[in-house]
Amino acid sequence: MIRKTFRPGATIFFEGQPADCAYIVERGQVEICATRDRTHITLATLGRGEIFGEMAVLDDSVRSAAARATEETEVLIIRRDQLKRRIQEVEPVVGQLLGSLISRFRQAQSGLLNDLPGRDRGTANHLVVSAPTGGTERGESALNWIHREHDLERGLGAGEFEPFFQPIVTIAGGELAGFEALARWRHPDRGLVPPCEFIDLGEKSGLIRQIDLAIMADACALLRRTAGDRPLPFLSVNLSSQHFTDMDVVTGLAERLAMTGFPADRLKVELTETALVHDPHQAYEVMCRIKDLGVTLALDDFGTGYSSLSYLHKFPFDVLKIDQSFVRALGEVGRTHHIVETIITLARRMGMEVVAEGVETADLIRPLRELGCTFGQGYHYSRPVPADVMGGMLDR
Ligand code: C2E
Ligand code: CA
Ligand code: CA
Ligand code: CA
Known part of the structure; x- marks a missing residue:
């Protein structure tokens, strides 16, 4: 009540x-x-x-x-x-x-x-x-505030959150490699609500943990079912910084992997550096336990915030996702170009995969290829799409 x-x-x-x-x-x-x-x-x-x-x-x-x-x-x-x-x-x-x-x-x-x-x-x-x-x-x-929080809680209970899927494509050959799951709220009155309108509230109310795991479980189940006997693309899911303060997320992920039968080595967890600044030691522990499950870790939004290079060697990341603000700079001449170039080279030397986010135009692909960037993601390839549309991308 x-x-x-x-x-x-x-x-x-x-x-x-x-x-x-x-x-x-x-x-x-x-x-x-x-x-x-x-x-x-x-x-x-x-x-x-x-x-x-x-x-x-x-x-x-x-x-x-x-x-x-x-x-x-x-x-x-x-x-x-x-x-x-x-x-x-x-x-x-x-x-x-x-x-x-x-x-x-x-x-x-x-x-x-x-x-x-x-x-x-x-x-x-x-x-x-x-x-x-x-x-x-x-x-x-x-x-x-209290109205909106109650509505979010209600929506979560009613199963109104669903993943959209955005393809992640090889820069070299333009082949589909995986998808990032991006949350959408199918609201009975407001229609399809984008994350910018509920992630913040989710974090303030603490409901984000449940939302993240619900999206992860749905995306695993949907992708596995849709792929059927075909090769399974990898799946990247977003986890809020709040998960990295205690071990709950480790059991949460393990349970949902078991429940959906999704192979752990096809799952990537995306986190931003805000997860690391508050309590780096605890975050490090949580990250290691997630990796013990066989799941890989991606540093999201690199190029926003502090973007400290020290995170790259202090934490066990497998993937670096370069934020669209940096990727855009590759189309221009200037110092940012050199910075992006250096970051990609460094990450590659450390054995990390690099994903360029926000690839909006074809002219970015050549510089990304020359720099040895592994994957691209952006409107040039596809916008995030609902599960039924995602199915049509598996045969391409
Ligand atoms: P993000 O993790 O950086 O996700 C990429 C965002 O960039 C997505 O916005 C995507 O639609 C958008 N995008 C992709 N390609 C392009 C492009 O070429 N150009 C431009 N301008 N934008 C592009 P979206 O889906 O609105 O999500 C926004 C943010 O909300 C995400 O940013 C992520 O931080 C957060 N988010 C989304 N789903 C979840 C979730 O399940 N859990 C948590 N904790 N956060 C989520
Ligand atoms: Ca992300
Ligand atoms: Ca990002
Ligand atoms: Ca972002």
Whole structure:
């Protein structure tokens, strides 16, 4: 249950109740209140876009006040794990700040409730501590975020994500060698949604791990089934940096390889250098375990970000994928041309295969061939296509 409606006067939670979720007001009005010596104290009145019930979840305590709908109210529920993940992801300084704000809030709250002025038994008072707020810009964007995350989770559960396939072709002979699987979201209302509209959200919500493995498993199954008795092209899949912080992805990949019967030595995993910067030692360990499965590793998007050459010899990469921004420079005269030339030569000497990304025009093929680049990928050969179109490429 992700959304709940409360009638006017209904209690959302009681004081002292254990807390396993927080709420965002979608519609209506919520009163946060406590009762001390028969005095009803309104601590806050909240409107659309405002969050409540988060404190007890964050410090694992019971509810220190009650929440009540003052009119017909609809709330969205944020589970404990969803909330905690967001907190874990923030910068350490921000996390620290949050911790100290929570403890100050707790002190202020208990002080307030214990030293109420002029408590007079017998006369049931009504005391309002804070003025109503709500409808802020930040509140709207929080609502929007939670809606989009719920939609992503729903889409994942409904199997709306599917791989498209883009051919990877030999530069020397122009023959099909493999495919890169690229995620697409077949959304019931929005149509075919490209990754630039959901990868970021997937990473912020942590759902990217499930998306990546779902795409990988589908692509393995589809390619294997489509190829049938014909030689099986290799398959390259993208893994988010988040997979490289623990070993879960190793079992995840192994399970799906077994499930689909896809041969491990035909699978390549693409990762970018952002997977390596946070915790290089851990990333290195994960990479080695993936290689133990028989899967090969490709460094994606080389030429964007830091593009440190030291990654090439410090990490066990088998393939280097040169980003389209670099590949484009091969069509021009100038210094970038020499840089790309040097990178390809270096990678080849280290025994790596090199894939040029974003090969949009035929004139790039000659320089790539002269430089000894192994594979090309780009609109010149083909755009990413759905599985049924991919089948037609296997006989060419
Ligand atoms: P990427 O891994 O660098 O994938 C290549 C992107 O370049 C793809 O965009 C592809 O359609 C596009 N492309 C291919 N050839 C050409 C060309 O000749 N010219 C131009 N201008 N573009 C070309 P797409 O499919 O939109 O994917 C964008 C990015 O989203 C990918 O970049 C990758 O970082 C991410 N992504 C896609 N699928 C997945 C996935 O399953 N998991 C994860 N974690 N990320 C994914
Ligand atoms: Ca890629
Ligand atoms: Ca790339
Ligand atoms: Ca890219």
